[in-house]
Amino acid sequence: MSRNEEKRMEAKENKARLKEIKRVNKVANKAYRDQKKIYNSKSTDPSVYKTEMKNKDNLLEIDGLKTWFYTDTGVVKAVDGVTINIPAGKTVGIVGESGCGKSVTSMSTMRLVQGPAGQIVDGAIRFHKVNGDVVDLTKLPTSEMCKVRGKEIAMIFQEPMTSLNPVFTIGYQLDEAISLHKPELEKKDVRIQSIKMLETVGIARAEGVYDSYPHELSGGMRQRVMIAMALCCEPKLIIADEPTTALDVTIQAQILDLMRSIKDKINASIMLITHDLGVVAEMADYVVVMYAGRVIEEGTASDIYKDPRHPYTIGLLNSKPVIGKKVDKLYSIPGQVPNPVNMPDYCYFKSRCDRCTEKCDGKYPEMIQVSPTHRVSCWLYEGGNETSCQK
Secondary structure, rough: HHHHHHHHHHHHHHHHHHHHHHHHHHHHHHHHHHHHHHHHHOOOOOHHHHHHOOOEEEEEEEEEEEEEEEEOOEEEEEEEEEEEEEEEEOOEEEEEOOOOHHHHHHHHHHHOOOOEEEEEEEEEEEOOOOOOEHHHHHOOOOHHHHHOOOOEEEEEEOOOOHOOOOOOOOOHHHHHHHHOOOOOOOHHHHHHHHHHHHHOOOOOHHHHHOOOOOHOOOOOHHHHHHHHHHOOOOOOOOEOOOOOOOOOHHHHHHHHHHHHHHHHOOOOEEEEOOOOHHHHHHHHEEEEEOOOOOOEEEEEEEEHHHHOOOOOHHHHHOOOOOOOOOOOOOOOOOOOOOOOOOOOOOOOOHOOOOOOOOHOOOOOOOEEEEOOOEOOOOOOHHHOOOOOOOO
C-alpha cells in the first residue's frame, strides 16, 4: 500500500470515528434534556425516588454508579460501575491516584456533575434521610435535592480559595448557607450561629473573620471556614474532597483532629477523598481503593494496610516513605494509566502489573471476597484464594 493510500485510509477512519462520536453525543444530549425535564418536574410521584437500603446499617449506598463525560474525542468513563457503602457514624477513605474517579464519585453523590457533557448514566445512590425515608439521589427531583444538599449531605471542597466567593464576606456566605435551610431564623440569629460555627472550628477572632473577605485569610483559616460552612446545618454525611491538600503538616493535623471531633459530636459519617495514605490511616474506619474509574479493593483500614491484596494497592503502599527505613529511591509503579477513552475489556492495571496470569487477558475481574470484610478485584484470588500476593 502506497503512502497516499495509507493517508486516505487514515482520513476515512478518522471521519468515521468523528461521525460516530457526533452521533453518540447527540443521543447523550437528548437523554440529558429528557432527564432534566424529570428533575425539574413539580409533580413527581415519591414512589419514583423512594427506595430501600440493602443494609440498614448504612447511611449511603453507591451501587453500580456510572458517570460518563461526552467529549469531542469520545466517551470518558470517569466512573464506571463504582459500588461503595458508607455505614452510619463511620469514616470511609477513598484513595487512588489523580484521575481515578474519586472526585467525580463525590460530585455525582451531590448531583453537581456539569451536564450535558457529564452525566450519571446508570446506577443508584441510596441515602437514608434524617426523617427515616430512603431516597435514590440519582432520581430525586431538583427541588428535593436542594433540601438534601447542604443540610443532610455537605461537602468540603478541594481548594477553599476557588470555592469561596472572593467578592462576598465570609459572614455573608455562611449566613446564606444557614438561612437557606433554616428560613425560620431571624437575621441576627443567623449571624450568631455563623459566628458560633467559626468559633467551633477553632477560629479565635470569629467576629473579625465574619466581616473579612477570603483573600484576607490564610490557607488554614479558609479551610476552617469551608468546614464551618459544611457543618453549619449539622449534616449526617460529610464529603471531604482533599481537605488538607494545600496545608502544611501542622495545620493538616489540626484540621483532621477538628473533623474527627465534630464528626463524633454530631454523629455524622465522613466520605474522605484523598491520595494521602497517611491521612487515611489516621482517619478512616474503612478504605476503598480506586483505579481508572473502578473500585479495585476495599476493606477495613487494617485489611488494606496490613494485608493489601491488589498489586496496585501494594504498589501504592510501597511508594510511601517509611520512618527509619533508608532507601536510595522511592518505589514508583511503572507505566501509565490507560487512556480513559475506549478503555479495554480486561483488567485496567494489566499493562503495569508484574503478577499477570493468563486469566488477565480475559474479561475484567469481578470483586472477590477474600475475608468477611475484605474484597479485591483481581484474578489472583479467583476461587477465594486467600494467599496474599504482597512481596
